[in-house]
Structure formats: C-alpha cells, structure tokens
Amino acid sequence: MKDKNKVLIISSAGFLMFLLIFRDSFAPGTILFGHDAVNIYLPFRVFAREMLFKYFDLPLWLPNIFMGVPLISSSSLLYFYPTNLLFMILPFPLESTYTADMIIHMLAAGAGMYLFLRQLKLRKEAALFGGLSMMLSGFLISYINAGHWNNIKAGALIPFVFYFLHRALNEKSLFHFLNTAVILGLQMMATGMQIMAYTYMGAFMYCLYYIIYVNRDKKQRAKLAGTFIFSTVFILLFSALQFIPSTGYTNESWRGDFSYSHFISWSMHPVESITFIFPQFFGLFGRQYWGFMPFNLTTYYFGILPFLLLFFLDFKGQNRKLAVFLSVASLFFLILSFGGYGLLYRIFYYIPVLKQFRNPGRFLYLFTFFILVLSSVSISGLLDSGQKDKKFFMKRFKYLAITLSAVTIAGSFFVFNPSLPSVIKGFADSIRQASRQPLFFERAASMIRMDMFFFVLVGGGAAASILLFIRKKITPAVFTVILLAFIFIDCYRIDSKFIKYEKFSSFVNSGQPVVKFLKSKPGIFRVAGITETLGPNRGIYYGLEAIDGLHGLIPARNMILNKNGLLNRLDMNRVFNVRYYLTPSEINIQGFSKIYDGNIKVYQDSFAMERIFFVEKEMKFNDRQEIMDYMKAKYFDGKTALVTEESGITPRGGPENYRVRISEYSPNRIKFIISTDRPGMAVISNLYYKRWKAKVNGKKEKTTEIDGALTGIPVKSGDNEIIFYYDRTWIIISFILTVLALAAYVYIWIRGKRKKIDG
Secondary structure, eight states: OOHHHHHHHHHHHHHHHHHHHTGGGGSTTEEEOOHHIIIIIHHHHHHHHHIIIIIOSOOOEETTSTTOEESTTTTOOOOSSHHHHHHHHTTOOHHHHHHHHHHHHHHHHHHHHHHHHHHTTOOHHHHHHHHHHHHTOHHHHTHHHHTOHHHHHHHHTHHHHHHHHHHHHHHTOHHHHHHHHHHHHHHHHTTOHHHHHHHHHHHHHHHHHIIIIIOOOGGGHHHHHHHHHHHHHHHHHHTHHHHHHHHHHHTTBGGGGOOHHHHTTTOOOGGGGGGGTSTTTTOSSGGGOOSSSSOOOOOOOOOSHHHHHGGGOOTTSTTHHHHHHHHHHHHHHHHHHTGGGSSSGGGGGGSTTGGGOOOGGGGHHHHHHHHHHHHHHHHHHHHTGGGSOHHHHHHHHHHHHHHHHHHHHHHHHHHTOTTHHHHHHHHHHHHHOOOOOHHHHHHHHHHHHHHHHHHHHHHHHHHHHHHHHHTTSSOHHHHHHHHHHHHHHHHHHHHGGGOOEEEGGGTOOTTOHHHHHHHTSOSOOEEEOHHHHTOTTHHHHHTOOOSOOOOSSOBHHHHHHHHTTOTTOHHHHHHTTEEEEEESSOOOOTTEEEEEOSSSEEEEETTOOOSEEEEOEEEEOSSHHHHHHHHHHSOOOSOEEEESSOOOOOOOOSOOOEEEEEEEEETTEEEEEEEESSOEEEEEOSOOOTTEEEEETTEEEOOEEETTTEEEEEEOSEEEEEEEEEOOHHHHHHHHHHHHHHHHHHHHHHHHHHHHHHO
16 A cells, blocks of 8 residues: 555544544534633634735734734744635635644645655554554644644654755755755744754754765765755745744844743743653642642653663664664763753754743643654664564563563552652642642642553553564554554543633633624724733733733833833823723723723723824933833832933923824734824834834834834924834745746746756
8 A cells, every 4th residue: 555545544533533632622612722822813813804904914913912012023923834824815714724624634644654664664553553653742732722833833843854955865856955945944934943943953963974974986975965955945935924023023022032941931840751651740730740840731751661662772773773773862862951951952952043032841842753763663673573583572572561660669669658649749849838628738749650550550561562563463453553542542541631621701802892892993092901811812812902912922111111110000001091091990090981881890090191292391211120210119100201312402481282193003003194283202102122113204213212102203393294104124035036036936946857857
C-alpha cells in the first residue's frame, strides 16, 4: 500500500479519534475552552473580520484595549496564517473555529510525523505509532486548555520541517530546502516565533548530523550547508508579512525591557522530569498544581510507552548513527528546558532575538519530537527482529522487566504509604511556602496513586505484548494494534482533563441589556470595568473601547502607567476619555451619575474629556519617568502637555476656545477638523505609537508623545484639517518581499519539474 494511502488511513483514524476527544464540541451553544483562545485570539479574530468586511482594510490597530495597540504587529492575531484567513473569509461559526482548527492541526502533526518516519525508512507500523503519539502529545493537546493557539499550530508543523529537510538533504533538492523554509515561515505566520526558533535549532542540528555522518559525497557537504543557509533567508521572506511588523513592535511592548528573571520564568525544574512518567505528580494544572512554577496550565506528558520502548534501541544496527543523534538531541533540548536551573540556557540571554523569549519549558516541544522518533526507531527494530538474533531483544527485555519491577516495588512503598499526604505537604511547603487545606494533599496523593496504577497497567501490558511478539506468539499487525491501544488509553486519560467546554453565551452575548444600553450611547468614548463585570477583552466582541485588557505583549507605555499607579486612576481616566463605568456596586463620586441600574450598573462621568482635545501649554521633562512622577504627585487635569521634546508652542493666556468635528473614525484612520483661536496641540487620547502619522491641511506633521502615553499634533490658529492614519509602509514592503519569495519558490518548482521531464 502506498504511503499516500497510509496517510489517508492515519488521518481517518485520527479524525475518528478526535471525534471522540472533541465530541462535546458539536453540542449547540458550546465552545471548546482555551483561556487565551476565548479571551484573546477569538475576539481579535472577530475584530479582524469586521475590519475586513466593514472597512475593507487590514486590522493594523485595535482601539478596544490599552487605548489602542498594534494588532498584526503585536503577534496575537494569526491573520495571514492559512486556516485563520480561511475561517475569517468563510461564514464559519465562531464557536466552532477553535475545535475545527485544533483537529486540523492534530491531524497535520500525525501525518507529518508519519511521512518523516517513512522517509527514515522505518516500518509503516512504527510510523503509525509515531504519528498517533505525536497527535496525542501533551504539548499539543494540553495547550488547548491554555488557549495557546499559536503554539499549537507551530508545534503541529514540527514534523513537516524535518520531513522536507530530510528530503532536501537526501535528494539534494533546493525545492525541498525551500519547502522546509515555507513550513518554518508558517510557524512564524502562526506567531509561534519561539517554537520556530527552537525548531530551527533542531533542524540545524539535523542538517549538521546528516552532512557529516550520513552524506557519503564529501564534495556535496559545502553545497548542502550553503543551500541550507540560503534557504534560511527565505524563512524570513516567506513570513515577512508577520515577521517585519512584529520586529517593529517588540521593543515597544513590555518585553522591550526584558529582565533575566522574566527570561527564565517557567523554567522546568529538573525534578519535574518525573512528570514524563507520573504526569500528575505535581498536581497536573490549575489549582491542583503545586510544583516549581508560579502556576501551570499544561503538561508535556506523551505516554509511558515511548520511554519503555527505548530499552530496545540498537546502537549497533543499521540506524545506529540516527539513534545516537536522536539521543543527543533529546538530551540537549531537555537540558535547555531546565532554563534557569541549568547551565546552557543563560547563553541565549545574550542573543538579541532569543533573549525576549520566556518559558524555556517550550524546548520540550523538540524533546518530545525527538523522543517519539527515537521510540519509533525502536519499534521498527523490534518489528524487524524476525530477521535478527532474538538474544539481543530478550536481553533488553530483561532490562525492561527488571526496571519495571524495581519502579513498581519502590513506587508502591511510596505511593501506598498512609503518610503520603504528609510527605507531599512537606515537599510542597519547601517549594511554595503556601498554606493548603488537608484535603488538597489527600487529592494530590490520590492523583499520584492513579499514575502508579497506570504505570503498572501500561508498563506491564506493554511488556507482556513485547514478550509475546519476540517469541512470535502474535503478529506484527496485532502487536502494533496493542501498542496503539495502550498509547491512546494512556494519553487520553491525561489529555481528556485538558478538554472542557463552556456555554458560548457566557463569552459572547451581545443581547445583554447593559451592552445594548452602552451601544446606544452616541459619541466616541471608553468604558471602565469591562474586565471585572463582563470578562477580559469582552469589549472587543461588543465594539466597546477600554484602557485595560488581556494581551501577551502589553504595550510598554501601558505597563509603565500601571506600575506608577496611574492606570485606572480617576483623574487619568478622565484625560483618557473614560466616560462610563461598569460596576456591580453603588458609586458616590462627584461628577458621577447612575444612568443604568441592574446587576451591572452604569455610571457616567461628566468630567471625562473627549477623545480629541486641545492644549496650548506644555511642560518639558528629561524622561518619561519624570512625567510619571509629576502626574503621581498631584491631580492631573490634562490641560498641560507633558513632553520630553518641546514642540515650540507658546501659551497665549486666557480661556481656550476650540471646536473638534470628527468626520471619520475607523481603527486605522481618524479624520477631523479642529478650529482654534490660537496655536497649540491637538491631543488624541490614543496610545502613542511610531506607526501613527499625521497630515495637517495636507502636509505631513510630526507627532509628539504627550503625558507619557498619548499623541499630540501641533496645530495653528484657525481651521486645521487633520488626517491621523496608521502608516502601512512596512506592510507594503513586507507584502512585496513575500510575493517575490513566493515567485522565486514557484519558479524553482517549475524549473525542477521541467528538469524531470527533460531528464
């Protein structure tokens, strides 16, 4: 049977498997829950779709949170990624998008793994095992609960990187080198930059291994290495639409001042490696978790079976070089995942791009991949044992049996000890120094005992089936089915804990009376209290604007305001155009009036300033922190522009007389006329960002950062017609680069086809 048919079989089997895993997704009114998915990626997608169909424009700026934030540039909108773009264009139900995309990428992970393993000339049964194991890997399934949509996509593409790279090296094909670059570029388009960087490291290592130890034509080594480096440039070109805008924003976000403590956060403590065998040892996730990280939402568990199969690796057989490489690569990425607890990871803090990544635990994506490939090599060797000396495998089986027995006996004494809850409490207290209820430790003990039960069940069952196979009591087909059943049962018992559903209406309910009321209010304004009353980023779903929000790359200016206690301070809110407050409680503040009563009350602040206002005075400071200190020290009314660079405006004195007429207001462009009797500054209470440009009466005018956060535009007395727009120069450049790269890719593909025909 051809490989294409095998891929079809694994895809069909995988699809049925995911129908089981995600069966509740098809119930009316339900949504697959993922924290960041429902709070970040889905609302951003709703906004992007509105931009596409309402304004026929790209979603370059999101005004609904943080007084505005770049959207495509801030790497939290997977706009150009194929499935996201497809879901955005097609009338696909919003509540089903997450599930559908997860199934697509789980199947892609399995198919890619199968194809790569077959390229390594492993048996089809071993490739099927590797494909299924990859689909069930904790780094894919458990990240659904965290809602890390981007990392799931990027992780699912890892096998395809190595599939095309192997073909490129084996066939000495420029086209497949470019295919490798395409997949790495797709990881970037999925905004999985960290996963892409780590995958590239693994690919680079594999390339070196192949060139040095596999390639027999020494004259070709330099050419293959040069072609790999050449194709690296194409990664950036293929992903230019996402990569270039993102590089312009990173230093404008809170990661622009990334400390070493941030850099090593979410390092995997070496002790937590025990969770590869006993996944619930530290409580798994959420409030159950009591390990070394601040909190945890995921697991990297991918089953006991892949580790048990490593006992049958033959370092002297035909795959000895591959086995050695995979072992070294696995160990290397495991050590890197220790982050701040290890020695190697510190080096990356001094590398410009890598220093802005946190969560070194994500190196385990590559560790998982290499271990699964290694275990598939073991299975392939086992299945070929009919042509080999059985003594080797029986000897390895004895090692496996001894190890299983030793762990079972020692583990049983530990986990079935009545004092286990007390032992856990002592261990947990030494890690966290936090008090817990006794029931917590009873539950933790119960979870560890359950892990021990499955270790014995899966380990014993797998060992028995291996022994039967070695002795030729069962066929390769039956043996493979047993292994697949064990890996599914073992992984599903953990995976299922990360799959949960919520009522879609609890996240998106535009019919809420308070939402309808706010939508009926005229003018441009911001609302405070959306997160506390409706949920994080819910204003995006409803078209409401706020000054706070949830985002992976919060703007640095917003973080600075928050650190200085100025975010959500009443006087600052008034300057920032916060007109309405949502609260479940009564408020008694001067200038506030209750205009809507219910479970959620709405108060209007009569002193809130408009979105665009005029000032004629400015005060210069040496840096932004001095501005923060000044605003902290006194009540701030916004009538003086606090700047670090003087604009040259001279106050005239006397009462200000100005009028603002907004004729166009869209996320990427604001057009208005400000009429004033004196020169001064038009202040737009949008978060200052370098990509925003201004034209005053048809001429470009420099914008100025005001009050450490807002945007000022110098104006003269009289009528000033201002167009305030998000500059798309870099988007256009990115588009041209991507088109040129794709044109070169197509040209090389056509040229290769012609050579085959001519040959």
